[in-house]
Amino acid sequence: MCAHRDSPTVFRSLRENGPALLVPAAWLVAALAVVGVVSTRALLVAHVVMSALLVAFVAASRRDMATGVLRAWKLVIVAGTPVTLAGVAGFLALGAPGIPPDALLAASLYGWALLPAAGFAYTGRRVEAGARIYDVGVACCVAGAVGVALAPSATWTAVALAVVGVGQTAGILDATLRY
Numbered sequence: 001m002c003a004h005r006d007s008p009t010v011f012r013s014l015r016e017n018g019p020a021l022l023v024p025a026a027w028l029v030a031a032l033a034v035v036g037v038v039s040t041r042a043l044l045v046a047h048v049v050m051s052a053l054l055v056a057f058v059a060a061s062r063r064d065m066a067t068g069v070l071r072a073w074k075l076v077i078v079a080g081t082p083v084t085l086a087g088v089a090g091f092l093a094l095g096a097p098g099i100p101p102d103a104l105l106a107a108s109l110y111g112w113a114l115l116p117a118a119g120f121a122y123t124g125r126r127v128e129a130g131a132r133i134y135d136v137g138v139a140c141c142v143a144g145a146v147g148v149a150l151a152p153s154a155t156w157t158a159v160a161l162a163v164v165g166v167g168q169t170a171g172i173l174d175a176t177l178r179y
Contacts, residue, residue, distance in 0.1 A: 018057075020169075020176040026050065027165025030109070031158040044091035047108070051084045069123050076119040083111030110145055113164045117141035120171050133174045140167020 029046055032038040058065070058077050065074035087108030093101035117138045124134030140163050147160025 017176055020172050022050075022053070023172045024165055024169040026112075027161055027168065031161040031165070034154050034158045034161065036154070040091060040094060044088065047084055047087040047091060051081060051088060054081045054084060069126050072122040073119050076115050080112060080115050083108055083115065086111070109148065113141055113145040113148065113161075116168050116171070120167075123171070123175070130174045130178055133170050137167040137171035140164060140170075143167075 026046070029038055029043070033040070033043050054077055058074060058081075061070075061074070065071055086104045090101040090104030090108060093099040093104065120134040120137035120141065124131045124138070127134070144160045144162075144164030144167065147163060148157055151157040151160055
């Protein structure tokens with residue numbers, strides 16, 4: 001009985017702290033996939049799970065994310081859901097005759113590299129404490145996306161993805177710990 005009474009508290013804690021774990025994990029998995037450590041099938045599964053989590057997160061947090069900075073982040077997540085689904089479609093199209101998956105996979109990768117930059121830029125203008133961290137987040141998102149586009153090898157692509165991951169992780173950790 002006690003566990004049932006505590007479930008809303010546990011769920012709220014997961015909503016508040018989960019992104020601080022999931023964001024770096026997502027970029028780590030993406031970088032590992034680029035260098036061949038993680039399979040394409042694992043990325044497909046990750047995209048399906050992430051799509052479901054994004055929808056559940058926005059649905060569960062809609063009241064908490066109705067105004068201000070949190071509303072901006074809700075819009076990032078809402079815009080990111082079809083971006084993630086583009087990745088799902090791209091992975092499903094891999095190997096299918098006549099269906100080029102590259103554009104869908106690129107939309108997913110660049111979308112998630114750059115959408116948070118808009119959220120960080122907005123957040124950095126609205127808060128005093130931590131504003132520089134959000135500026136670094138913007139810079140890392142943009143630099144990492146450019147790095148992916150210009151990378152001469154899988155290793156450099158993974159490094160560029162790590163830059164995106166570090167910037168986004170810094171921002172989400174700051175928000176989680178400070179607010």
